[in-house]
Amino acid sequence: MSRPAAAQAQTPGFETTTRLFARSLGWTPQSLLEAFRPAAPEDLPALVAFRARRGWNDEAYLRWRYGLDSAAGNGYGQMWLLRRESSVIAVIGMEKQPVHYRGAVHDGQLLMDVQLEPAAEGAGGGVWLNQAMFRHAAITLAVGANAHSLGLVRRLFSPLPSRSYYVLPLDTGAMLRQRGVPGLLASIAGPLAGSAWRLRTGLLGPRGSGDIEVRPIARFSDALLEPLYAGLAADEASIAPPADQLNWRLLDNPRAPYRLLAALRDQRCVGYLAMRRLVDGNGVTGMHIIDWKTVAEHADAILARLLRQAVAAARQERCARLFTTVLDRRAGPMLGRMGFLRGRPSEHLLTGVRSDLPLPQTGMPGSWRITDLSFDNDGSY
Template identity: 40%
Template sequence: MNKHSSSNARPRPSLAQTTRLVARALAMPPAELMASLRPATLDDLPGMLALRARVLGDQLGWDDQAYLSWRYRLGRAGQGGGDCWLLARHGDILGMVGTQDLALRCGPLACQALSLMDIMIQPELEGAGVGAWLNLALQEQAEATLAIGSNTHSIGMVNRLFDALPNRRTHVHPVRLGHFIKTRLRAPLRSGAIVSAAENLIRAANALLLAPWAIGLDVRPLTEPGELEALDTLQQRQAATSLVHDERTPAQWRWRLIDNPRTPCQLWGAWSKDGLEACMATCLTPLDGQRQALVVADTLVPLPSGKRALRALLWKVLQHAYQAEADYVVITTYRQDLEQELRRLGFRCQPHPFETMAWSCRHQAFRALVAQHPNWTLSEFHTDRI
């Protein structure tokens, strides 16, 4: 057990045990159940879309066909970032769970892993154990599987089927204060002046804290293929630090962040005369139909050497958020060195019970090494939120 893990109240069920129970609930032999799990292909797309429409309903606010075709391989070599696994019977999709391929490295050891996401079960099968069975079955497909984040329906299952690690931490920096002040101020006629004064005070503080660090650095969007290639050198510097690092290729960054049809991101780079010093990806996310937040979707910065570049990037990102009229900038991270910098620069930690982090690892040497390294380069890049 990882030293950061918490003990489960009940013993973790085995795949064999769960297979028997689910097969009985579905009235099919256990061997047939196991044989019914397979990666999705393009031919399965209509059924996948129908299941997601049934489960998500009004939550679907994007082109889901474009999203699934982008995210998963669907039988096409070189496409997507992982497989979507289906439990299908006689052509009907009973459940599905998506994966994103990860290449984890910690010190001298590497581990191929899957991040699980987009789990969907036919509503009438809730309670039959299909979700638990899918999670356990996917644990057999890689050396390690990660369950990043949860909700009221899944948190119990995640805690039961995976080894729990400390939660990820969300940090928030205010930008526009109109909604916050107007919902709390008893004298609305005076709120406009108060909002303007408070926002100007925040911007002045940011300028004093952050703007000087940008002197001598060129902070700009990364768009050209040649610029993205510089990410390789930068991540080699970051991987040399004491982190559990997910190695991303420039092609993966472009696929995951720039070409994302659901939530396209902007990549920002901080350049010195020696090359790329740090990189940050951001996207605008609606809050309630009228407001929005600027989400830092990924960060690549070696610390402490990249402290200056990080502060210059945050200065640019906070300016961008203000111009976009975002209420706040938010970053969810799993790196204590990065979080320490964020707190120094005015970000405040806002714990959330569903920012869970859990995993299952069959690579014993890697597992033992990770137990000594609590900081991971995980971000929204590794979730199904964007």
């Protein structure tokens, strides 16, 4: 799979951007390539100071995300940097993203946390950083973008269908008040709307698979995940990390530890769901589902069982909403039947891929399955 011809024509190749970017820094192309390296523990003070220019105070995050407590790293994330003496010029982060497709597992990576000095950014540093990282994995994903990176993602990556935001209102009165509905009207309309949503979910939600038990688990193991990964839909490209990486990503994050639910049939895992409680900037409490997976057989019924347990947990903690973001051709209709509302499309939910492997074509909606696990969600919202 290659980039569209229009994007190829607009973006110079890596050799050209290396020469141009090196010239802007006063380096030779060879010295630029040699200076680009993974960050080490001794770089941490300079990285913290560099990121503080954007108002970030996140030393604990950097230590966790990029393994900067150890020269060996953590095996899952790396921060690459350009540094001239005491000054950091540019950084880009990478997290491994194993891609399961048609029984094979391909090495993938997610790029994030790009930051450059203004002069380096103006000299094409953003393009060069991405192109330099393309060499380190067979598949590179771009999941989400801000106002500064939208153009870059569109130039360098083949487009996948955008992810969709889904929300299940649990305290409809609170959501109406947040949107400016007068308090008295919201207090009357909220319970009525909430009852209607619960009735709809009960009538239209998937049934069956009564032999499935859903229960909390403390951590993942590869033995637990093995039957689940073996039963994933073969025609979808799914991000499916090993147990140690999932435990690191979901349980060890200093900003956002998640809780885990597993769906078991005859003591074999056929699905899981990860979620956490949070309070948004308006003071509204919600439950965020960052990731889920199910085997292909009876997928709707398994996910429905997991979601009902998540709804019960969210209600118990008085959350106003349950929400998630996903690219998944099967999940959308089922979430609608469960009472979830689909949010408005947003250009910031774009998704792109860069690879020459025989993966699903970008023009085929639903050939990929990507959740917020592959978004740079470090717990800052």
